[in-house]
Amino acid sequence: MAVVEIHGLTREFQSGGGEVVRALDGVDLVVEPGEMVAIMGTSGSGKSTLLNILGCLDRPSSGTYRLSGVAVETLDENALADLRNQRLGFVFQGFNLLHRTSALENVMLPMLYDRQGRFKDPEALARAVLTRVGLGNRLDHTPNELSGGQQQRVAVARALVTGPDLLLADEPTGNLDSHTTLDVMALFQALHDEGMTQLIVTHEDEVASYCTRAIVLRDGRIVQDQAITPRSAADDLAHKASAS
Amino acid sequence: MNKLALVRIALGSIRRNAGRSLLTILGVVIGVGSVVVMVAIGQGARAEIAARVASLGTNLVVVTPGALNRSGVSAGAGSTDTLTLDDVEVIEREVYGAMAVSPVVASGTLAVAGNANWRTAIQGVNDDWFNIRSWSVSSGRTFDANEVRAARKVCLLGVTVAEALFGADDPVGREVRLRGIPVEVIGLLARKGPTAEGNDQDDIAILPYTTVRQRMAGRQYIAQILLRANSEDDVSDVMVDTAQILRETHRLGARGEADFTIRDQRQIAEASRGTTDVMTTLLSAVASVSLVVGGIGIMNIMLVSVTERTREIGIRRAVGARRSDVLAQFLVEAVVLSGLGGVLGAIGGAAMASAVGALTGWSTPVTASSLSIAMGFSGFIGVFFGWYPARRAAALDPIDALRHA
Numbered sequence: 025m026a027v028v029e030i031h032g033l034t035r036e037f038q039s040g041g042g043e044v045v046r047a048l049d050g051v052d053l054v055v056e057p058g059e060m061v062a063i064m065g066t067s068g069s070g071k072s073t074l075l076n077i078l079g080c081l082d083r084p085s086s087g088t089y090r091l092s093g094v095a096v097e098t099l100d101e102n103a104l105a106d107l108r109n110q111r112l113g114f115v116f117q118g119f120n121l122l123h124r125t126s127a128l129e130n131v132m133l134p135m136l137y138d139r140q141g142r143f144k145d146p147e148a149l150a151r152a153v154l155t156r157v158g159l160g161n162r163l164d165h166t167p168n169e170l171s172g173g174q175q176q177r178v179a180v181a182r183a184l185v186t187g188p189d190l191l192l193a194d195e196p197t198g199n200l201d202s203h204t205t206l207d208v209m210a211l212f213q214a215l216h217d218e219g220m221t222q223l224i225v226t227h228e229d230e231v232a233s234y235c236t237r238a239i240v241l242r243d244g245r246i247v248q249d250q251a252i253t254p255r256s257a258a259d260d261l262a263h264k265a266s267a268s
Numbered sequence: 269m270n271k272l273a274l275v276r277i278a279l280g281s282i283r284r285n286a287g288r289s290l291l292t293i294l295g296v297v298i299g300v301g302s303v304v305v306m307v308a309i310g311q312g313a314r315a316e317i318a319a320r321v322a323s324l325g326t327n328l329v330v331v332t333p334g335a336l337n338r339s340g341v342s343a344g345a346g347s348t349d350t351l352t353l354d355d356v357e358v359i360e361r362e363v364y365g366a367m368a369v370s371p372v373v374a375s376g377t378l379a380v381a382g383n384a385n386w387r388t389a390i391q392g393v394n395d396d397w398f399n400i401r402s403w404s405v406s407s408g409r410t411f412d413a414n415e416v417r418a419a420r421k422v423c424l425l426g427v428t429v430a431e432a433l434f435g436a437d438d439p440v441g442r443e444v445r446l447r448g449i450p451v452e453v454i455g456l457l458a459r460k461g462p463t464a465e466g467n468d469q470d471d472i473a474i475l476p477y478t479t480v481r482q483r484m485a486g487r488q489y490i491a492q493i494l495l496r497a498n499s500e501d502d503v504s505d506v507m508v509d510t511a512q513i514l515r516e517t518h519r520l521g522a523r524g525e526a527d528f529t530i531r532d533q534r535q536i537a538e539a540s541r542g543t544t545d546v547m548t549t550l551l552s553a554v555a556s557v558s559l560v561v562g563g564i565g566i567m568n569i570m571l572v573s574v575t576e577r578t579r580e581i582g583i584r585r586a587v588g589a590r591r592s593d594v595l596a597q598f599l600v601e602a603v604v605l606s607g608l609g610g611v612l613g614a615i616g617g618a619a620m621a622s623a624v625g626a627l628t629g630w631s632t633p634v635t636a637s638s639l640s641i642a643m644g645f646s647g648f649i650g651v652f653f654g655w656y657p658a659r660r661a662a663a664l665d666p667i668d669a670l671r672h673a
Contacts (some may be wrong), residue, residue, distance in 0.1 A: 081666050109588020115328035119584045120670065124284045162435055184588070193378050204547065 025093050027190050028055035029077065029222045033087035034244075035073050038138055041231060045075040045253025049244035055190075055223065060216045060254070062232035064114045065223045065241035071225050072194070074241065076160050078223060079192050080104045080114055092189045119175040121167040127154060127178045128163045134186045142186075153181045173204035180211060184220075191215065194229035206264065209233070209234045209259035271600075273342045278601040282608070285573075292569040295562025296649060300642045302555035303619060307638040310548030312630035317544060321537040323460055323469070324559030325401040329366070329506050330536070331359075331514070332529045333495040333527035350488040350518070351526040353449030353481075358517055359493060363500035363509045368396035368497040369382025373477045374491035375484065379429060379532040380445040386432035390446060391491075400496040408440035408455030411476055419478035426470035446473060513525030556645075559660050562609065563649035570602050570657035580670030581661055595662035600665050602654020603647055614639050 035048040047070045055061055065071045076082035079091060080096060083104075090112055099107065108114075131150040135143045143149060154163055157177040167175050176196060176230045183191055193212070193268040205228075210220060213234060223236060233240045233255050240248035255267040282289045285599050304526030333350040356371045362370075397403075400411045407583040411422050423444065428437045430453075438452045440632050497506045514528055515521075574581070581594055589597075616632040625632035 038612050076526040076667050079586070081670075093625075102592075105585065105590040105593075108586060114586050116670070120579065120586075122580055122583065125280075133584070136277075137584070137590075137593060186588075 025055045025057075026090070027057050027092055028053060028223070029058075029088075029090040030054070030078075031088050033074075033077065033084045033086075033089060035070075035077060035082070036085045036111075039084060047244055048077070051087070051241075051244070051246055053246065055221060055237070057189075057221050058216070058219050059237055060212065060222045060235045061182075061224065062064045062235040062238045063223060063236060064227060064229075064232055065167050066227070068245040069241040071241050073225075073244075074193060075194055075225050079114060079188075100245065105137070106139060109134060110140075110142075111189045113186065113188040113191045114177070115179050115191065115196045117178045117198040118216045119167070119172075119199070121175055121178055121182075123168065123203040124166055125171065126166055127159060128165070131181045131185050133182060136267065138186070141221055148183055150181070153185045154178070157181045171204075172200050173207050176200065176204075176208050177211065180208075184215070189218055189221060195226055196224060197226070197228065203261075203264065205231070205255050206261045210261055213254070213257050253268050270315040274596055275469065275604060276598040277597055278397070278604040281330060281601055282552050282605060288569065289608075292566055293605050293612070295564070295565040296559065296606045296609030296646050297562070297613040297616060297648050298609045299555060299559030299562040299649075300646050301551060301617035302558060303633060303642045304614055304617025304638055305547065305624065306551045306555050307642075308617075308634050309624060310552070310628075311543070311635070312625060312628070312632040313544045313548065314541065315570055317537065317540050320461065321464055321540065323402075323495065324463075324533060324536070325403075325494075326533075327503055328400065329495040329497060329503060329510065330531050331355075331495070331510060332531075333490065334527060334529065351488045351493060353477075353490070355514060355517060356490075356493055357401045358513055359495065359510055361630055362513050363495065363506055365506040367498045368400050368496040370394045370396070370397035370400055370494050371490050372475050372488065372492040373480045374496060375447075375480060377447045377484075379433060379473060381433040381439075381442060383434045386429055388426075388432075388471055388473055389428045390475060390480060390484075392477030393494075394477050396478060396496075397474070397494065399533045400494045403460065404458045405455040406458045408453070409437055410455055416478055417477040419476060419482045420475070421449060421451045421479060421483065422454045423451045424457050424473075424474040425453055426457050426472035427459045428468055428471040429473055430456055444473070446475070449483055451475065451479075503534075506521040506580060507532060510527055537611070555601065559645060559649060563606065563653040564644075566602055566609075566650065567653035570598065570605075570654055572659065573601075574598065574657050574661040576667050577661075578664060578672040582666050582672065583665050583667035584597045585664075586670060593664040594664075595658045598658035599651065599654050600659045602658065604651035606650030606654075607643070610643040614643055 030053040032050055033048055033051040034046060037045045037047060039045045051074065063071050063074065066268060073082070080091070085099055091107065095109065096107065122133065128147070128150050131154055135146040152165060154160060157180055159174060159177055160180065162170060162174060167178070167186055171176065197208055209231060212224065216222060224231065226232060233252065234257050235252065236254055237251050239246055263264050319551065330383070331351065353371060356369060359366065359371045370393045375390045376387065377390055379388050394416050395411060395413045405424060408424070410424065412421065415422060425439055433439065433444060434442060440458055442453050443450050444453060457470070459472065461470055493508055497503045511526070511530055515526065518527060520526060584594060621632045621634050
């Protein structure tokens with residue numbers, strides 16, 4: 025079963041002048057498990073709107089969206105919240121960690137909203153996931169005690185901790201320097217190797233080159249959709265280290 | 269999401285903003301504290317008044333000259349000279365429910381002993397008066413019926429007068445000059461303390477009324493006739509009978525306006541309690557207003573907090589919080605804030621109340637009920653004033669909240 029299955033998706037907004045703006049205009053998209061998809065496009069191309077709908081934060085004006093087989097467009101607000109909690113993980117450009125809150129508590133946050141009793145020992149799980157992303161020795165640090173790359177790792181850990189079907193990243197490297205970008209992309213590729221399905225919105229070709237598939241949006245339509253052979257971020261990182 | 273987690277989140281958020289939280293709850297602290305103090309003082313005052321009214325004597329009925337109210341204007345009880353010794357006699361003879369009757373002939377004068385002097389109130393009474401007022405002597409003796417009949421120049425002094433004239437010495441056997449007449453002190457009255465109205469009852473010299481009437485010059489009038497009923501049940505009968513007899517002897521007819529006022533202890537108590545109740549209610553109202561103002565303070569800061577934490581709200585929504593989760597979070601935070609304020613206020617209020625008690629000598633009990641009412645009210649304030657900010661937080665659109673700078 026596909027993780028994401030979208031057909032004829034449109035999203036319209038009322039602009040200030042009363043005219044209707046169509047941000048998404050008939051998007052069809054199927055993402056199979058294990059894919060690592062880059063969504064590209066200029067600003068205004070509709071990629072943020074698509075991400076919001078994929079992330080169950082917004083609902084389409086028309087069309088269908090199946091997330092792991094669940095018909096999202098029929099769900100009410102509470103069910104969408106639960107779906108975000110159970111099946112989705114978000115990584116944002118600005119990290120969006122709770123300030124003055126330890127890395128551990130930040131990672132435990134999604135489990136707070138679990139309504140099914142899925143997590144027997146949230147703290148141990150958060151510890152394990154933070155260790156997995158390489159921050160086992162930074163558990164009690166607050167975001168302002170961590171570097172940008174470390175903060176994004178905490179954010180990734182928070183996205184992963186609930187065991188989602190799909191990881192959504194919105195410009196995850198937008199606030200990072202080139203070295204840290206490679207670092208974070210290497211982490212995403214490692215997750216890809218473990219079978220995690222990922223959708224990464226970016227405007228950087230370099231970031232897209234580490235994905236297995238690149239989609240380009242323009243004026244609310246998919247104008248390009250191609251499979252690519254990903255570069256290895258880990259290798260690039262190693263080259264960079266030996267070059268300098 | 270369980271309740272404990274909500275409280276933990278709230279406490280965490282309060283701890284992260286400890287300074288601001290403290291300022292936020294200050295209003296509630298003061299509000300709850302003053303309610304607790306006011307209730308304690310009110311109860312202390314009530315107990316104090318009850319004790320003072322009881323100190324007047326038991327089953328007491330007081331007749332004072334002048335109507336309480338004449339043509340809608342108070343003539344000032346005791347300002348007219350309508351009671352006579354004949355009235356005392358006739359009451360003694362005819363009112364069966366009264367076990368003791370005494371006139372009080374009042375006068376004021378300078379009391380002189382050696383080179384000390386003191387302006388005090390002279391009360392001329394009969395030998396029953398001590399029984400009626402349940403007033404014992406701490407030294408010496410009272411005068412008897414024979415001494416009253418003979419208009420002997422003897423007196424008993426209140427503690428205040430005795431101390432003013434003789435210092436710490438026992439005044440019994442000494443001599444004081446009252447209105448120029450030398451009078452022998454035969455007893456010292458036990459300390460009685462102030463009346464419900466705050467007058468010093470111990471600033472007094474007690475003489476046989478005959479002595480005052482016959483041997484002393486100056487303005488004299490019968491300020492009161494005091495009666496002691498046989499029992500509590502007889503009090504109302506005594507009042508009715510006395511009124512009946514006085515109307516007859518004063519020839520007032522059926523419709524004439526009474527030129528005297530009869531009150532019993534209960535009415536005296538109610539009159540004094542009325543004033544303190546008004547004061548207590550007033551002060552409690554002011555205290556409640558500060559509690560409400562404290563609540564508005566919490567609402568204000570919570571609104572600021574919601575705006576400041578818009579992004580946090582967006583993050584929480586993104587990772588799966590429902591609107592109701594956000595609502596509950598901010599509501600619980602407001603309740604925890606005002607609850608903390610309630611606890612601190614209750615502690616401060618209890619401390620204040622005992623300080624006031626120590627200062628005034630009243631018992632100012634901080635009861636469990638006043639504490640729980642004040643804290644329950646502060647919890648209610650938290651819910652009431654936390655609701656609006658919490659609604660604002662829950663109503664935020666997660667996409668906009670995440671985009672918020």
